[in-house]
Amino acid sequence: MLEVTDLTTPGSAPGCTSQCPVRGGCEEIQMNNVAKKNITVEEIKAAHIQAVTSQKFEPVMVHELFGFSTPLKGFEKPIPVPAERHPLSPSVDSNYVFNESLVRRVLLSMATKDSIMLVGEKGTGKSSLINQINGRLNRPSIAINAGPGVDEGYLVGFRTLGKDGVKSVDGVLSYAYRHGLSCTIDEICSLNPGVLLSLNDILQGDEVVTLKHHGIDPELDPRELLGLEGGMNIVRHPSFRLFATDNTGGKSSRDPRYAGTKGQNAAVRSRFTSFKANFMSAEKEMAALHGLNTGVDDLNIQLMVEFAFRFRVAFSQEEAFDNISFRELKRWVTKMALYDDLDESFVDAIYGNLEEADQALARELFDETFDRDLVLPEEYTTSVADQLDALTKAAVSNAAQIA
Incomplete structure (x- = not known):
């Protein structure tokens, strides 16, 4: 039986003020920094659960949500979907056509918090499938277009100068991990292999990760992200999900169509549940x-x-x-x-x-x-030779007329 937190979205901190199990309320754990606030991992997890479950949900049948005629195996009962639309949830395309088997397996893997990779030819709808699933589940999402310039600092943060001195700031991935967003890394094989190796703890689903260096302000509520200006230990939010897309699946490829991709470490690939995205019928x-x-x-x-x-x-x-x-x-x-x-x-x-x-x-x-x-x-x-031929003929014709 899927729990409320298995496929649902993060709640905002104000949702757990009266019964919050954390000393001092949610203001004490806004940064999700275990060492700084002297908060235990269990207390942070409890506060996360409280924030998530404090939302208003609507029971929805999965097959109806995705446009299938009969219930999907494993989803015979309604699942809770947040009633209030999150501003970072992807737009829903009502005409999108889903692969029933693929959707079912991806949803079940999301419920077990797997890191998910969609592998397939260009234009098979890998990114759009992720967006449409998150959109229908009303899950706030953030995406990274991978490339050789995307480094560890971009993903998990770094230290930088603030108005009050040096401060630690999150990268895109660690911010999503901290606040419970779905994070998609598009074209993951264009990353340098060493960058992904440094993310093994996140890829394999560790509940607590230690960041080596930490630009998004960790205190920023996800709902303020669209108006964004910008601890070592962070606890995984129960709503965090990691997705990746790729043409090669992290494997070495001699296909010249995918120039710029890099083979990834086998240990990194083994931390993903990989699904093949194929052309539709x-x-x-x-x-x-x-x-x-x-x-x-x-x-x-x-x-x-x-x-x-x-x-x-x-x-x-x-x-x-x-x-x-x-x-x-x-x-x-x-x-x-x-x-x-x-x-x-x-x-x-x-x-x-x-x-x-x-x-x-x-x-x-x-x-x-x-x-x-x-x-x-x-x-x-029309080639340049054709144009030259036309010019030559015109010149000959003009010369004949003059003569």
């Missing part, structure tokens, strides 16, 4: 594209999806350098509605990003799918 992709409400007709949407699947088959058979993602399909449909032209929208949404060899394949597959040649804009059909 053709039916679900069509349903999701219809949900955009662009006005593009059913036949064109069906043929667009068919083209994408033809290209994906070619990629799987190593006949193409790159793949066609659902993200690109969405852009094609959106531009089709904007341009009112199938060919021009295809060229700008997909064709222009392809390698030259893949462009030749795209023209062939377009012909097979739509039963006609792709009409390319002038900039793709």
